Structure formats: C-alpha cells, structure tokens
Amino acid sequence: MSLFATFTDHLNRILDELTAAGSLPADLPRGNITVEPPRDASHGDLSTNAAMVLAKPAQTNPRALAGLLVPALQAIPGVAEVQIAGPGFINIKLADDVWREELRRIAAEGADYGLSDIGKGRRVNVEYVSANPTGPMHMGHCRGAVVGDALSRLLAAAGFAVTKEYYVNDAGSQVDTLARSAHLRYREALGEAIGDIPEGLYPGDYLKPVGALLAAEYGDRMVSAPEAEWLPAFREKTVAAMLDLIRHDLSLLGVHHDLFSSEAEVVASGAAERAMESLRARDLVYEGVLEAPKGKAPEDWEPVELTLFRSTNFGDDQDRPMKKSDGSWTYFGVDTAYHLQKLERSDELINIWGADHSGTVKRTQAAVAALAGRDVLDVKLVQMVQLLRAGEPVKMSKRAGNFVTLADVVREVGKDVVRFIMLTKRPDTMLDFDFAKVVEASKDNPVFYVQYAHARISSLKRKAAEAGLAAGEADLSLLDAEELALVRHASQYPRVVEAAALAHEPHRIAFYVYDLAAAFHALWNRGNDDPSRRFLIEGEPQLSAARLALASAVAQVIGNGLALMGVEAAEEMR
Numbered sequence: 001m002s003l004f005a006t007f008t009d010h011l012n013r014i015l016d017e018l019t020a021a022g023s024l025p026a027d028l029p030r031g032n033i034t035v036e037p038p039r040d041a042s043h044g045d046l047s048t049n050a051a052m053v054l055a056k057p058a059q060t061n062p063r064a065l066a067g068l069l070v071p072a073l074q075a076i077p078g079v080a081e082v083q084i085a086g087p088g089f090i091n092i093k094l095a096d097d098v099w100r101e102e103l104r105r106i107a108a109e110g111a112d113y114g115l116s117d118i119g120k121g122r123r124v125n126v127e128y129v130s131a132n133p134t135g136p137m138h139m140g141h142c143r144g145a146v147v148g149d150a151l152s153r154l155l156a157a158a159g160f161a162v163t164k165e166y167y168v169n170d171a172g173s174q175v176d177t178l179a180r181s182a183h184l185r186y187r188e189a190l191g192e193a194i195g196d197i198p199e200g201l202y203p204g205d206y207l208k209p210v211g212a213l214l215a216a217e218y219g220d221r222m223v224s225a226p227e228a229e230w231l232p233a234f235r236e237k238t239v240a241a242m243l244d245l246i247r248h249d250l251s252l253l254g255v256h257h258d259l260f261s262s263e264a265e266v267v268a269s270g271a272a273e274r275a276m277e278s279l280r281a282r283d284l285v286y287e288g289v290l291e292a293p294k295g296k297a298p299e300d301w302e303p304v305e306l307t308l309f310r311s312t313n314f315g316d317d318q319d320r321p322m323k324k325s326d327g328s329w330t331y332f333g334v335d336t337a338y339h340l341q342k343l344e345r346s347d348e349l350i351n352i353w354g355a356d357h358s359g360t361v362k363r364t365q366a367a368v369a370a371l372a373g374r375d376v377l378d379v380k381l382v383q384m385v386q387l388l389r390a391g392e393p394v395k396m397s398k399r400a401g402n403f404v405t406l407a408d409v410v411r412e413v414g415k416d417v418v419r420f421i422m423l424t425k426r427p428d429t430m431l432d433f434d435f436a437k438v439v440e441a442s443k444d445n446p447v448f449y450v451q452y453a454h455a456r457i458s459s460l461k462r463k464a465a466e467a468g469l470a471a472g473e474a475d476l477s478l479l480d481a482e483e484l485a486l487v488r489h490a491s492q493y494p495r496v497v498e499a500a501a502l503a504h505e506p507h508r509i510a511f512y513v514y515d516l517a518a519a520f521h522a523l524w525n526r527g528n529d530d531p532s533r534r535f536l537i538e539g540e541p542q543l544s545a546a547r548l549a550l551a552s553a554v555a556q557v558i559g560n561g562l563a564l565m566g567v568e569a570a571e572e573m574r
Contacts, residue, residue, distance in 0.1 A: 015054075123347045139406060182238040
C-alpha cells in the first residue's frame with residue numbers, strides 16, 4: 001500500500017470515528033476525497049480536500065469541518081504538522097523518519113515496489129494493433145502497439161486481470177485482394193514475368209516469400225485454374241503467413257498478445273445474430289430507412305430499408321445499420337458481435353485505435369453500452385508518428401510498397417528507444433520520431449537522460465562494492481533535507497502507478513521516471529562543484545553508505561517504471 005493510500009485509510013478511520021460520535025452525519029459521499037501532494041511543496045507533503053468535499057452534504061462550512069479533522073490527523077504517528085489552508089484544504093507535513101522508512105521499504109520490496117491491488121482482479125480486455133493482415137507492421141502501427149502493451153503491463157501491476165487481444169480483420173474484401181496479390185507472386189515464383197503490379201493489388205516485396213511457399217506447395221496447377229478454385233486456399237494461407245510476420249515484427253518490439261480473434265470466426269460463430277437479438281429484445285434494433293447523406297440530391301438518393309441500431313439513444317448523431325439491404329452484416333454489425341464476445345469474458349474493455357477510426361468511436365461505445373447495460377468501453381485514439389532524418393520527413397510511398405517497417409526501425413535504434421519514445425507524449429497528440437535525436441546523448445533525449453541516471457547509479461554501486469560499502473548497513477539519519485526530498489519524489493511512484501492505471505494513461509510513467517531522473521541528476525551534479533555533496537566520499541563510509549542507499553532506491557524505482565514501459569534499465573552507457 002502506498003504512503004498516500006495509507007493516509008487515505010487513516011482519514012477514513014477518522015471520518016468513521018466522527019460519524020460514530022455524532023459529529024458528522026452518516027453515509028457522507030467520500031468518492032471524491034483525495035490525498036495527494038500539494039501543488040506547492042512548501043505547503044507540506046500531503047494535502048486532502050476532505051473538508052471541501054464533505055462540508056456541503058454535512059451542512060457545515062469547510063474550515064469548520066477541517067477543524068474537526070486536524071486534531072485527529074495530528075495524532076497519526078509520523079505526522080509533524082497539520083495546517084488548514086485557504087477555504088478548507090488540509091496540508092500535512094510528515095516527520096523525516098517517515099521518508100527514511102519509505103527508503104527502507106523501497107529496498108525491501110525491490111521490483112514489487114509500486115505494485116497495487118486496486119484492480120481487485122477485475123477482468124480487463126485490452127485490444128490493440130488489430131491491423132489488417134495484409135502486410136508487415138509499419139510505424140503507423142508501432143505507437144498503438146507500445147501504448148497498448150504498456151497499458152496492459154500497467155493494469156496488471158495495479159491488480160487487474162488483463163487479456164491482451166488482437167482482432168484480425170480477415171473477412172473483408174482486403175483479404176481477397178491480398179490473396180490475388182499472392183497469386184501474382186506465386187506465378188512470379190514459377191518463372192512468369194509479371195511486369196508492373198496492377199493497380200489495386202498489394203505491391204510490396206514482402207509477398208514474394210509467400211508466393212515461393214505457394215509455388216512449392218501447389219506447383220503450377222493453380223496458374224490457370226479458375227479464381228474460385230484457388231482463392232479460398234490462397235486467402236487462408238496468405239493471411240496465416242502475414243500473421244506470422246506480424247507476430248514476429250511485434251516480438252521485436254517486445255509485444256505479445258494473449259489472443260488473436262478472427263473476424264471470419266466471429267461471423268461463423270453466430271455471435272452477430274446473438275448480439276442483434278439481445279438488442280432487439282430491448283427495442284434497440286428496428287427496420288428503417290436512413291436519411292439521405294448530406295450533399296446528396298433527392299434524385300441521387302435511393303432509400304433502402306435496413307436493419308438499424310438505435311445508436312442515437314446513446315448520443316450518436318444517427319442510427320447505424322447492422323445489416324445491408326442484401327441481408328449481409330455490415331462491419332458495424334460484426335464489430336458489435338465481436339464486442340459481445342469480449343464482454344462475455346471481461347468486466348471492462350479498452351480499445352487502442354488509430355486516430356483515423358475516430359468516426360466510429362461513438363457508435364461502438366453505444367452498442368457496447370446497450371449490450372452491457374452500462375459504459376464499459378474506453379477507446380484511446382493514437383495519433384500518427386512522423387519519421388524524420390536530420391529534421392527532414394522520411395519519404396514513403398504506400399502505393400509503391402515503399403514504407404519503413406517497424407522491424408527496420410527497431411533494428412536501427414533498438415527496442416528500448418522505440419518503446420520509450422512512443423510514450424513521451426500523450427497518444428492523442430502527434431509525435432515526431434527523428435532517427436538522429438532519439439539516440440543522441442543529451443538531456444534533450446529522454447531515453448538517454450533516464451537511462452543515464454540508472455547507469456550512473458549502477459556504476460556507483462560497482463564502485464561502492466569495490467570499496468566494501470553496503471547500502472543495507474546505512475545510517476539513514478545522515479541524509480539531509482535535500483536528500484530526503486529525493487526520497488519524497490521516489491515515494492510518489494506507487495501513487496503514479498495507481499493513477500495512471502485508473503486513467504488508462506501509461507505515458508504518465510514515462511513523464512514520472514524522467515522527472516525522477518532529473519531530480520537525481522540535479523543532486524548528483526552538486527557534487528561537481530562541492531566534493532562534500534558527492535555520493536561516495538573517501539574517508540566517510542557511513543555517509544557514503546547512506547547516500548548509496550538513497551541512490552539505490554532511485555535506481556530501483558526508475559527500473560520498476562521502465563519495466564512497466566517494457567524498457568530494460570541500462571547498467572552502463574556505451
């Protein structure tokens with residue numbers, strides 16, 4: 001339990017006691033009460049809005065209620081001072097021994113420091129990447145892959161039971177086009193000169209190995225065969241080959257899914273019928289005609305009766321067709337069925353989608369809310385990544401099959417660099433990925449800056465070991481106010497993990513480890529001007545051991561944060 005969670009428990013106990021004594025009415029809503037660091041560190045170590053939140057339902061004023069809470073908070077062991085600020089905020093200053101104990105706790109818990117049970121084992125399905133199985137992963141897929149994987153790690157660390165899922169769109173026209181493209185490469189593998197790739201087919205060389213495999217299996221018997229004879233088999237085998245390629249490319253990034261779900265299997269399972277009947281039973285499906293699209297003249301619009309879902313009941317701008325006029329399922333109809341399947345094995349759903357899917361968010365959330373009877377789907381949209389070399393955009397042509405693959409980038413700069421950079425901005429903002437800047441050794445490169453902090457401490461620990469110093473034997477009373485301030489920063493980590501998990505925002509971990517690294521570097525750099533501020537001082541074994549304990553705790557927290565990001569902590573910089 002984090003320091004902040006511990007004080008939240010203390011606060012709830014105090015409120016229970018005041019209620020039992022008749023000083024507060026029963027059943028006051030406590031959901032919006034927070035215990036967090038004050039915005040201004042000079043105001044103390046903890047701040048709570050309890051009096052502000054509870055005053056109105058308790059029919060009193062915030063400062064009067066704060067006056068009831070202060071004496072009880074002052075009596076908590078480790079509390080040095082409690083003050084009422086402004087209209088009723090309560091600021092708490094903790095004794096130095098609290099931070100020394102937190103330092104010992106970091107050392108004792110090690111890799112488990114920051115883990116939480118706040119999720120209570122709730123089942124969360126995180127669907128991410130879900131790119132069409134028509135080619136290798138490119139950088140357009142990379143950011144969503146990292147965000148989804150880091151979020152899954154974060155949720156697991158916070159006590160949720162996580163399923164990482166990839167939805168395979170293998171039932172649309174794009175996989176028929178893929179099969180036809182593979183058939184062309186199959187003929188090429190048999191020695192036929194195919195010339196330029198026809199418009200509308202996939203031109204990339206990545207299909208050449210698939211063509212060779214098909215040639216080895218079928219010989220030349222499918223060259224002149226009718227399409228109806230070869231298309232199903234070529235589609236199945238090419239999709240399987242593309243999924244193998246996708247899994248391989250994602251593994252280079254350290255991304256592994258628990259489950260790959262097939263769109264074709266969703267359709268075949270009857271889930272679409274089950275979903276529609278469930279919605280129809282609640283009068284949320286009907287037969288109707290949509291209004292003409294904007295800009296269409298009446299003579300250009302032929303009204304057709306469709307099976308429609310009442311998504312306007314849930315805030316959408318129009319009802320959405322689940323079936324086409326020919327009776328086949330729309331993509332929305334099948335997608336609704338897929339989400340029903342996820343709901344049947346999950347308590348919460350999270351989708352990580354590209355920003356180009358923004359138009360489908362509201363209708364999908366509406367369908368899921370209708371099926372579940374509550375809002376359980378959170379959709380995180382991920383903006384594009386712009387690749388740069390020396391500040392200039394990398395030229396790519398999707399039409400020519402000329403694009404930078406995820407595998408190319410990972411091989412050039414490394415998995416850890418790619419993953420870290422993908423989390424250095426909120427996913428809903430554009431991100432520049434400059435090949436030169438992401439590997440430069442400077443403070444402006446967050447990957448280097450954080451890794452350098454961990455590597456510095458690793459070097460410090462090696463030197464301490466050579467000198468016979470051990471952090472476990474340290475007298476932590478030797479740490480001064482500046483050094484304890486770094487402990488305060490490190491102790492924020494468990495709270496950051498919980499908040500980031502609940503908000504579904506893994507980038508908060510990247511922001512935090514950067515700030516912690518910056519605080520460590522600042523303390524380290526003081527030793528450049530003042531030798532007495534160095535972490536290891538010859539002839540001062542006790543002070544050196546105490547500072548070694550501090551540095552080791554910082555390294556542990558940085559390493560724990562990097563692990564949630566899927567990044568390995570550097571032991572040395574090369």
